Amino acid sequence: MIDMRIQICGVEFKNPVIAASGTFGFGRENAEYFPLSKLGGISSKGLTLNKKDGNRGTRIYETASGIMNSIGLQNPGIDGFIKDELPFMEKQDTIILANVGGSTLDEYIVSVDKLNDTNIDMIELNISCPNVKEGGMAFGIKAKTAYEVVAAVREICRKPLIVKLSPNAENMMEMAESCAKAGADGLSLVNTFNALAIDIYSRKPVFNNITAGLSGPCIKPIALRMVYEVSKAVDIPIIGLGGIMDHEDAIEFIMAGAHCIQVGTANFIEPTISMDIVDGIAKFMKDEGIKSLDEIRGVI
Amino acid sequence: MIDMRIQICGVEFKNPVIAASGTFGFGRENAEYFPLSKLGGISSKGLTLNKKDGNRGTRIYETASGIMNSIGLQNPGIDGFIKDELPFMEKQDTIILANVGGSTLDEYIVSVDKLNDTNIDMIELNISCPNVKEGGMAFGIKAKTAYEVVAAVREICRKPLIVKLSPNAENMMEMAESCAKAGADGLSLVNTFNALAIDIYSRKPVFNNITAGLSGPCIKPIALRMVYEVSKAVDIPIIGLGGIMDHEDAIEFIMAGAHCIQVGTANFIEPTISMDIVDGIAKFMKDEGIKSLDEIRGVI
């Protein structure tokens, strides 16, 4: 048996593969396709303090090797999550990250406080959703604003705190340093890239909100560069993501310096893909004689 | 006949389609495939004061719907260009943009000064090449640094001056405003995105310089968003580019606010593609009853 265990922020993952927020629901649907216990962890759909119906109009649009989305954080709210979704997740024998968005500092704080008393393993603070005011992307652009929200949340948060960064940040390295200084236990990056699509026949943007978030294999080379730079800039562990489609992509992120990786859009292409990536990493380690991921992390 | 003419910075283009710098050489090769007079304009391969051999190792690498390049501004130098390439270009009955890179303020100034006395129509100041120090990307990240170089070049430049922006800039809108204030007559965007690829078997970056520039259809949705935002932020004309593969993409950029568009990576996919895009725009205008591109520019 290949040992893929990895410990970050005081939490032990059985392997480095985490299903990314918003691409795996709360695990119920994919659980029909494979046992979720195969995964290192699952990050919940982005949660807001109150239930949200999400955006109207087009929500998903296909681009070259990518998709744009403007779901608008449709979610059952923190209470709904705790009542209806968490009990199922707790039974899956995998690490649970609660992905939390918010439009005000207060909202973040109330949400995180409610989660303090649950069995979730980590908070993933989403300061980077481009599709709603409440996603908190405003917090994710300037390092100083991010510092304030992270520091405030840190103060009341009794769970390990991961901050999810936006690739739209002005300066990724400053942003990462700021979040680390404010007390983040780890960082995950990247969220989606702000992007635009136009229907030239109706002469209107495809999305009601004009811009939307780009994800998928198209962004991988940029996301990988950001993970590499950020891993040099800070000492806290990093969860890398952005366009990972197979175990080779996952290994690239680890070699760029990531401790764990997340699989997002790829889950839409094949419901078993996260599990397949776990198996692929194990095989790669075996073939290459790698005993522990520590040997290759940040090796380039 | 459809009228696609467009006047920007005092220069009249017969249509809005320009071949992008570094993807069309000096026009010689593509001239074997179609008459260059079909194009609105051609931007030369990036020029530096002195001849450069370019980078060693892998120079081009394929990614999902994109390519990464690290050519390293291989070029004959300004004098070589004027002597060996410009005479050919002048005969093609199309607008000539000289794309100029530099590693120091002085180098930019000497280069532009030499071009002042030639028949080129415009300078495209490249403050955004990620692959060499001399590309000037250092100037393209912070708005304040960009201001200084553009203002200094503006002072001695007797040609219309377009500044080519990097998508890696911290804040595209501030950057655009800064360049406009410094005296740029127009802006072109985007250059390539800084990106990374790793060969997981050798455990090394694919490129000697570690990072390289990403271009092609994968970046289009992000480039389009940037063109849209910048066109709202400044009053000077904009040349939009990034992943344009067909006339529909070109129209999207125009509807996002661009006056002209450039075709880059697509030239590698089909040597006649720039001409095909000219024809496609004409057909679209005819089909949709559009008399002038002014009707649809920035229409969204």
Next chain:
Amino acid sequence: MKQGYRRGIVHTNIQLATDVYEMKLMPHGDNNRDTSLRIEDRLGFQGNPGQFYMLRGWQLDPLLARPISICNISNGMVTFLYEVVGKGTRMMSELKAGDTLELLGPLGTGFDLELGGRLALISGGAGMAPLIYLKNRLENDMDFYCGFQSEPYYIDEIEKGVDNIYITTEDGSAGHRGFVTELFTPERYDTVITCGPTPMMKEIVKICGKHDIPVYMSMESHMACGIGTCLGCTVETTSGILRVCREGPVQLGKEVVFDD
């Protein structure tokens, strides 16, 4: 456990009319040899009327698979009826016998098969696909109203087992000239079942609403995942936001809040 994407082999892929094709797929041999699969997955395609498969007849360009309704299943072979409207369906139309493609399914919630009484099935264009499978599985008294833009197709398959067939074409090239909604008389039916362009379905829901006749509709939506995780395919209903791929595609018409 359900299976992820599996392979199918094109048995036939026949053009029925301009831009309309019928494709029959066999399960791929690999599935049959893989003894870790449940016996029914090894033997053939499954699914109920109204359910669909996500299809990918290409690698990663386009990135996403495309939802296509089951038009029939017989001896483990599945039939799809599809219209070429863009890149994905065009690539499907270029597949030849022996080519393989990837499928995920059956997905979604199909029609109630216990409906009693007299039924009207109303289709617009390729929307006939799920209705054909439905009628092949029902014994009810049924009339089939099918609207086409121009040349009608697949009439032989539609006719089988229905009492009356009503054809309309927008250009008058066959049957009644105009829209199905013009021919259709709701009072004669206990339940109406429809699939086609949204404006057509909306009109039918309106007409039937006046007579208090229930309408089941199979909805369209652009899909990314097909299994309920992306929340890209949602529709607003009187009981909240539903996923077309999961709680749908079949919905009771009066519960749907149509966009304008």
Next chain:
Amino acid sequence: MKQGYRRGIVHTNIQLATDVYEMKLMPHGDNNRDTSLRIEDRLGFQGNPGQFYMLRGWQLDPLLARPISICNISNGMVTFLYEVVGKGTRMMSELKAGDTLELLGPLGTGFDLELGGRLALISGGAGMAPLIYLKNRLENDMDFYCGFQSEPYYIDEIEKGVDNIYITTEDGSAGHRGFVTELFTPERYDTVITCGPTPMMKEIVKICGKHDIPVYMSMESHMACGIGTCLGCTVETTSGILRVCREGPVQLGKEVVFDD
């Protein structure tokens, strides 16, 4: 004016050995009907030994076309011999008779066809392709040294018109066990022509250098455009940076500065 990408139709696509295929292509009918084309473009494929085509047997995934040398041209039909090493060549290997693909060419600068004297042609694996076309067009005295990893292939085609054929295999499955460079005796030849893995060609240039025998080599490089504009395929030579796709792929060995 040259033509941009044109369509070809697969005539045959035959597996010769593990991961090695021979594909023959006919010009597409459209080209023949298009009277704006020059007559020779309408009638068939063109090109000299050492020249290549950029091939794309897919849409935009992968994004770039792949360079493949002309292995033969006869009656306007072109033959390619290729090895499956990655995604693009794998997709080529899946094409069936009647499928179409896109081609740009002929491209590059081929071999000097006026070489006098006795020639040694030395190939490694699929590097035989341009050498086969070359020998088919020459009348010189020639020996053909072909190295394989394992099972030899295409021997019938290699033999035609050459004086001696020397076969080596790395695993000893046929001919001499080892590398071609071990069998080859430079003194017997006026000119050496080689195509294969770079380490092999480098070794040959070294051996021949000692005897002052000129070596022409057909170089490999990853290409984006194939026409000379991307500057992605360059190689360092004693006379500066050259483009493999334009000034090459054929180069005089002693002028090439090999990377380490």
